[in-house]
Structures are given as structure tokens and as C-alpha cells.
Amino acid sequence: MSTGSASAPAERSQKVFPGRFDGKAAVVTGAAQGIGLAVARRISAEGAAVVLVDRSELVHEVAAELVAAGAKATSVTADLEQFAGAEAAVAEAVAANGRIDVLINNVGGTIWAKPYEHYAAEEIQQEIQRSLFPTLWTCRAALPQLVAQGAGVIVNVSSVATRGVNRVPYAAAKGGVNALTQSLALEAAPHGIRVVATAPGGTEAPVRKVKRGPEPEQEQEKAWYQQIVDQTVNSSLLKRYGTLDEQAAAIVFLASDEASYITGTVLPVAGGDLG
Template sequence: MTGAPEATPAGSPKVFPGRFEGKIAVVTGAAQGIGLAVARRISAEGAAVVLVDRAELVHEVAAELRATGAKASSVTADLEQFDGAESAVAEAVAAFGRIDVLINNVGGTIWAKPYEHYAAEEIQKEIQRSLFPTLWTCRAALPQLIEQGAGVIVNVSSVATRGVNRAPYAAAKGGVNALTQSLALEAAQHGVRVVATAPGGTEAPARKVKRGPEPEQEQEKIWYQQIVDQTVDSSLLKRYGTLDEQAAAIVFLASDEASYITGTILPVAGGDLG
């Protein structure tokens, strides 16, 4: 992320071979960023994975995992539309017969500016990008999980529900939090857990597929830097996290080790609680 401080290296990620042996995991937004880190880790821990993204890059990720001997398939779908989510879930079930873990990772700030500067269509696009993919994919997968009588959904939210210069994104992620808690209440009787992580600032390679335009005007750069500064100031550890640190929390919540955790939103933000 441009203008962000470097993350402190956390060392090689600790992998627990066999933790997901026999499990089927669907990971959305798997072509890059946190989704890619999660896909690699949960695959290394034994899960057969279905990787979903709107970018064709997701097929390269699946091929990379298969080259290691893992079971991996990939689906391109627009999860901002319900039919995209339905088709992705249907393909996962067709490929492996069930879904044990659904990790919803699609979303991200498109613009960075004070709310009064957002155009109406930009507000709609932010909500469409960071709330609807999770809404739709949960809705598409729940009947399958309920029929099985087991499963876990891990939604990826954000501590930016309290943050500057991205109010529409904050509103979208607040919706993800509410969805997580409401679904946990409904799904528990069916043996389905619903949890979320709330990542803070995370250092990652430059995106191969951009969410939106880079800041160009001097004022835009100032607004963006305010986000970076506030993110670091709000963190007790005064740094950005790593992709491995985010993936570790997500994969833990997806595992049977977290079997008594549901309805929880876990901040992974160096002490920033959002």
C-alpha cells in the first residue's frame, strides 16, 4: 500500500499439516492479497479448495496449488451479483460434493476522501463492492450448509468501521459485522458457525487488478495519507500487519479448534478494536 509503513516480519507462517484434512474450503477473492494468502495456507493444511474471483488470475493460483499436489479448482464469478454467487457455490458442490468452510474475502476501499466529496454513484459502488459479495455468497451457501448440518462461514470485515475518509466502505463493513452476528444466531441450530475477522492495515504487494483509480491530485494524496496515518496511530503496535498474520487468524477461526466460537468478530489490527 503506497505511503504505508513496512510491516514487521512475523517469520515463516506456522502451518499445521492435516488440520483441514478431508475438508472442502471455498475462498472468495482468492486471486491476490489476503484471499491468496488464505488459499495457500488452508490448502497447505490439507483442505481441498475452490478458489473464486472475478479475475482470471485465480486460475493461475489453482494451478500453483495443484502443482504442490493439492486438490484445487477455480471459478471466475462476479460476486456482486447473486447469480455469480449461486454459480460459484454450485460449482463447488459439483466438484467436491459439499462445502465445509466458506471464507468471504471480497471487498476493499475504492476511493479515499471525506464523505461530502463522494458522488452518489461512488457510494453505491463502494457498498456493492464491500457488502454485497458477502451477502450473496452467504445466501447462496447457507442452504447447502444447513442441509449438511455442519459448516463454518468466516467473513472478512475491517476495523475501518471507525476510520477517516472512507465512510461508505465503513458502512459496508459494518453491514458485514451485522450480517455475521445475525446469521450466527440463525445458523447455530443447524450446526453452522458464522464468524468474522476485522483486519487492520495490512502490507501487501501492489494489486494486479486495481479496485479503483490511484490518487492523482495532491488533495487526493493527502486524504489517502490521512488514512495511513490514522491506521498506524490507532494500532497499539504502531505498524501494519502482514498477509500471513491475517491468514493465520482466518484459518484458525475456520478450523475445528474454534468449534466453540460463533458470532464473534475478531479484530486483527495490532490492538485497534475498530
């Protein structure tokens, strides 16, 4: 969950570890905004050659920013809700860097916030399409390359909202991401591939340039959204939202060689809320 509606400490400065990803080729999806953008900045600052994937043209601005800072970065626009888009993005990533050492699947996010009985059938389908299929498709598209290499890391971004109010379809989608992570880890381990995930909690982020869905307008819609905010804070032992840097730190750690004995794990990053 990403929002700007709950109090959090001032954004902490990145604790970058230069050289941690030297010689590594990384792919970050959903890299134009939010957590994906924070991850792209950090992993490139730590030495990775990065391919940034997003359906928004904003991703090209991010790549230009990283190149200006001295990183090796390229950008790809793709619709990862479709397998063809995932295949094309993976092909461009391999063409750019020759391999994929790290795949970070960050696409997803709640579109609507309301009790389940108020969701229309097409809204349920859209939520699943948005928050499960991009990870399913991109894992499938990248896996042959990782198997051929005999090495690689996949970090999926899930959510502790698998146990949360007013977004049942999103919760179901992220539950699918958790199951994918744990099951694929079993299959991938013999090939030298680790598959892990983080489960972010509420995260302070700037206002999105590309909205996930309609803003709450009616008083009832605002009340339903406030219930999500209240539950998120109350479920956190630290009683606050996290920062983008706190989310990126966990993701990049799991992607690094420091986490070489961790696979099949979903790590909650939610101030003590285990989801």
C-alpha cells in the same frame, strides 16, 4: 485495508499445521490476490480441498500453483456482486467436492479515499456493492447447502475501518458485514453452522495486479489517503501494519475445529485497534 505504504516487519514464514483440514472442502472468495490468496495457500497446505473464486482470471494461476504443490484445488471466475454469480460459484464448488465445510468470504476493499462530502452518489453505491453484497450473496447462496449438511463454518472478512476516516461508504459496508455475521450466527447455530468474522487492520501486501480503484493523483487526494495511513498506524497499539500471514492465520484458525466454540464473533486483527 491492504496497502504497501506503511512499514511492517518482514513477512513471517507460514506456521502451517499439516492435516488440520484433512477431508474438508473449502471455498475462498477473492482468492486471486492479497489476503484471499494467503488464505488459499495456507488452508490448502493444511489439507483442505479448495475452490478458489474471483472475478479475475488470475485465480486460475493460483489454482494451478496449488495443484503443482500437491493440493486439490479448482478455480471459478464469478462476479459475486450479483446473486447469480454467487449461486453459480457455490454450485461449482459443490459439484467439485460434494460439500462445503468452510466458506471464507474475502471480497471487498476501499475504492476511493476522501471525506464523505466529496463522494458522488454513484461512488457510494459502488463502495457498498463491492464490500457488502459479495458477502451477503455468497452467504445466502451457500446456506441451503450448509443447512442440508447440518454443519459448516462461514468466515467473513470485515475491517476495523468501521471506525476510520475518509471512507465512510466502505465503513458502512463493513459494518453491514459485522451485522450479517452476528445475526446469521443466531439463525445458523441450530443447524450446526458457525458464522464468524475477522476485522483486519492495515495490512502490508504486494502491489495489486488488479487495482480496486484509481490511484490518488492530485495532491489533495494523496493527502486524504495519507490521513488513512496515519490513522491506521496511530490506532494500532503495535504502531505498524500487519502482514498477510498474520491475517490468514486468524482466518484459518476461526475456520478450523480448534475454534468450535466460537460463533457470532468479529475478531479484530489490527495490532490492538478494535475498530
